[in-house]
Amino acid sequence: MQKFITYDEIMRVSKLIEVVDSLKEFKFDEVKRHLFIGCGSSYNAGLILSEILKKQGIFAEAVSSGEVLLENNTDEIARKFDVALFLSRTGTTTETLKVAEMLKGRIESIGITCEKDSPLSALCGVNYELDFAHEESVVMTSSFSAILRLLLNGIKRYQISPDEYLQTYDSLLKEELLKEKSHFVFLGCQERYYVAKESALKVEEMSLDHTEFYETLEYRHGPIALLSPRTHVVIFSKYRKPHKLETDLANDIANRGGSVHILNGMTDRPEFEVQFLTLYAQLLGYKRAIIKGLNPDKPKGLTKSVILDN
Numbered sequence: 001m002q003k004f005i006t007y008d009e010i011m012r013v014s015k016l017i018e019v020v021d022s023l024k025e026f027k028f029d030e031v032k033r034h035l036f037i038g039c040g041s042s043y044n045a046g047l048i049l050s051e052i053l054k055k056q057g058i059f060a061e062a063v064s065s066g067e068v069l070l071e072n073n074t075d076e077i078a079r080k081f082d083v084a085l086f087l088s089r090t091g092t093t094t095e096t097l098k099v100a101e102m103l104k105g106r107i108e109s110i111g112i113t114c115e116k117d118s119p120l121s122a123l124c125g126v127n128y129e130l131d132f133a134h135e136e137s138v139v140m141t142s143s144f145s146a147i148l149r150l151l152l153n154g155i156k157r158y159q160i161s162p163d164e165y166l167q168t169y170d171s172l173l174k175e176e177l178l179k180e181k182s183h184f185v186f187l188g189c190q191e192r193y194y195v196a197k198e199s200a201l202k203v204e205e206m207s208l209d210h211t212e213f214y215e216t217l218e219y220r221h222g223p224i225a226l227l228s229p230r231t232h233v234v235i236f237s238k239y240r241k242p243h244k245l246e247t248d249l250a251n252d253i254a255n256r257g258g259s260v261h262i263l264n265g266m267t268d269r270p271e272f273e274v275q276f277l278t279l280y281a282q283l284l285g286y287k288r289a290i291i292k293g294l295n296p297d298k299p300k301g302l303t304k305s306v307i308l309d310n
Helices: 005-011 013-021 040-055 065-071 074-080 094-103 119-123 142-153 163-172 175-180 191-207 216-220 244-255 270-277 279-291
Strands: 034-038 060-064 083-087 108-113 126-129 183-187 210-214 231-236 259-263
Touching: 005 142, 005 279, 013 142, 034 040, 034 065, 034 094, 040 060, 040 083, 040 142, 040 191, 040 270, 060 065, 065 094, 074 094, 083 094, 094 108, 094 119, 108 119, 108 142, 119 126, 142 270, 163 259, 163 270, 163 279, 175 279, 183 191, 183 216, 191 210, 191 231, 191 270, 191 279, 210 216, 216 231, 216 244, 231 244, 244 259, 270 279
Parallel strands: 034 060, 034 083, 083 108, 108 126, 183 210, 183 231, 231 259
Antiparallel strands: none
16 A cells, blocks of 8 residues: 555654653643634534533633634633634634734733644734644544643653554555445544534545544444445444443444444553544545545545635
8 A cells, every 4th residue: 555644644643642641741721711722623522622621620612713704703702711722733824813813912822833833823922832743644544642632741741652553553454444435423422422513524534435423322323224234333432331222223234235344442540541542534534535545644635724815
């Protein structure tokens, strides 16, 4: 299988984690109200993190930059929140920059990027510039894990390595599955629901396949009607052994002609595993793109950063 830059950028995740762990982490203040703001994968990272922070008793929400612009609600944001965390891999996404500019000086602002001296950094009071996680390819891959690791370290430093996840997921993605399936569904609950959302995006971006995401047991309530022998379903389970209801659903999917992988929890802190769960979809999207003769480094119709004319 021909290798592209995207593959190397996925597989270097362990090196990125080592560097992140050497940094001073961002500390979440339990008395402050936090809002994550971003677009695309950066927005999904904010959704995942806000879900986990809520479980720790820390006030956190996430919103897309686009929604803020559509609602024109920066006055409300400035009243309701104490800290705005702007997530942007490149620091050049137009919608995020506009929101950061609108909130500048009105709320504590923190920029998190994978570039040095980006336009976003100029608009934020504090910046975390993970330039060692810079990516040449269009689709965000291991830098997603790096950003999550930085912020999860701000909750608790939990020693968890991506190596087992990479090896497990790579072994699951057999050539037969990659060639026969073209419809991919990702399922999960709570923070894993947003992992499912990000996973669907990765496959959609790289291989241009039909993807969907839902809460796990909601899949039966309508979406399962689209299941066919071309469908592959992924269930992100937080349990070391699948819950009976997850197993029942998997059997139902198989009986209807689809295939399914249940990705069980591998640690005693399943919420911290979110930083590596999307590696499954990154590998899947990459390998499907190669099989289809597509260039995963530069997917059709996409750019590394969405920069709009004013």
